[in-house]
Amino acid sequence: VPNRSDRLRMSMDVRFQRVDQPFNFDNAQSDGQPFAWEEIYGGWRSDALQYYWRRLPLSAKPFDRQWFDKRDALGFELGEAGDPRARSVLQRIVARDPDADKRARAQTLLDALPVD
Incomplete structure (x- = not known):
């Protein structure tokens, strides 16, 4: 939603989950954020609430990457066809994917995409 006022608008992303539901500990990391x-x-004056999730009886469940993997495969397919719609997926892979070979492949395809 565009900010059409002369005032600063702040936005935040907050997620809630029941304690008895499986938890992916990667979601508690500050990866991709400006601060650790x-x-x-x-x-902070008190450490009472710091790392609060470490004190909860959480059951761990690894992140299911199947939908990211499908998105990335489609991005590679479009990129190899020279389709500029692949750009945002390839940029995300370059910026965030843990696999160095995958990042290199995405960068090569990005470099070959036509500039708008």
Whole structure:
């Protein structure tokens, strides 16, 4: 939604989940954020709420990457065809994928895409 006012608008993403549901601990990391947890907590006067999820009886469940893998496969397919619609998927792979070979392949395809 465009901000049409002369004031600063702030947005935040907050997610809630029941404690008895399986939890992916990767979701509690600050990856991709401008600060690490140590920096975020640096000025706090109390550590009572810091890393609160570590004290909860959570059952771990690994992240299911199947939908990301399908999206990435489609991005590679479109990129290999020179389709500019692949750009955002390939950029995400380059920026965030843990697999160095996959990042390199995505960068090669990005470099070959036509510039708008």
